Amino acid sequence: MLGTMITERHLLRFPCLLAGLLLVAAAAAQEQSVRPGINNHFMDPDWRQWVNTFERPGREVYDRRHAIVAASQVRPGMDVADIGAGTGLFTRLFATAVEPGGTVYAIDIASTFVDNTLRSSREQGLSNVTGIVNTATDTGLPASSIDLAFLTDTYHHFEYPRQMLASIDQALRNQGRLIIIDFRRDPRVSTNWVMGHVRGNKAQVIEEVQAAGFRLVADKALLRTNFFLEFVKAAQQTGEQ
Numbered sequence: 001m002l003g004t005m006i007t008e009r010h011l012l013r014f015p016c017l018l019a020g021l022l023l024v025a026a027a028a029a030q031e032q033s034v035r036p037g038i039n040n041h042f043m044d045p046d047w048r049q050w051v052n053t054f055e056r057p058g059r060e061v062y063d064r065r066h067a068i069v070a071a072s073q074v075r076p077g078m079d080v081a082d083i084g085a086g087t088g089l090f091t092r093l094f095a096t097a098v099e100p101g102g103t104v105y106a107i108d109i110a111s112t113f114v115d116n117t118l119r120s121s122r123e124q125g126l127s128n129v130t131g132i133v134n135t136a137t138d139t140g141l142p143a144s145s146i147d148l149a150f151l152t153d154t155y156h157h158f159e160y161p162r163q164m165l166a167s168i169d170q171a172l173r174n175q176g177r178l179i180i181i182d183f184r185r186d187p188r189v190s191t192n193w194v195m196g197h198v199r200g201n202k203a204q205v206i207e208e209v210q211a212a213g214f215r216l217v218a219d220k221a222l223l224r225t226n227f228f229l230e231f232v233k234a235a236q237q238t239g240e241q
């Protein structure tokens, strides 16, 4: 076996071998997609079609959008990231709530969503929205730049949740919060579509987010088919802007 055949003497004599072994170890530690293909619909999304899907009466997070914004306790001057912003439903509501002085980052892997969210925000007279087309592993946000990271119906779309959570963690200021709203996944009550589409249940989401260095501070009984979880950064950073 490799471990018994390669000795310390070999590694000292052949630095390339050591570098190769380190590369193999790094590749093994690399996060694999937890749900390949989950974002295929969003590769080249039809904006109008998704407005009709995300902003339609009957969708719980749309019907309860004002209650969700109130429960998110967003205040004037705060900087908020709407991660997986989609058609910008919550971006625009938060942009009004953080005025004056606050910024909302509309972040999505689909440039069509970001472009149209910026356009629809401008049409509503909102000048405090910044768009970021990010990658599936990184929010694209600078360190210590936001007070709240907000995700609706997006956590189960993360293909690389560990890397996205690490990126959110570094972007949050001390005392910063992470809100995750996502589908309840319970075979007793969930639709077949939810059971097939959504990767994990609430307990699994809590476990993954806590493992990434966040502490659960609220589990709000606000919604019926979705859960509303609020976390804070567990570790504080020094030298914050």
Ligand SMILES: C[S@@+](CC[C@H](N)C(=O)[O-])C[C@H]1O[C@@H](n2cnc3c(N)ncnc32)[C@H](O)[C@@H]1O
Pocket: 039, 042, 054, 061, 083, 084, 085, 086, 087, 088, 089, 107, 108, 109, 110, 113, 134, 135, 136, 137, 138, 151, 152, 153, 154, 157, 158, 159, 164
């Ligand atoms: C089901 S939609 C939800 C849209 C919006 N949050 C809402 O509730 O109306 C999920 C969104 O997450 C985006 N997405 C998927 N993975 C992402 C990632 N790693 N970072 C940012 N956005 C992502 C998709 O492009 C899509 O717009």
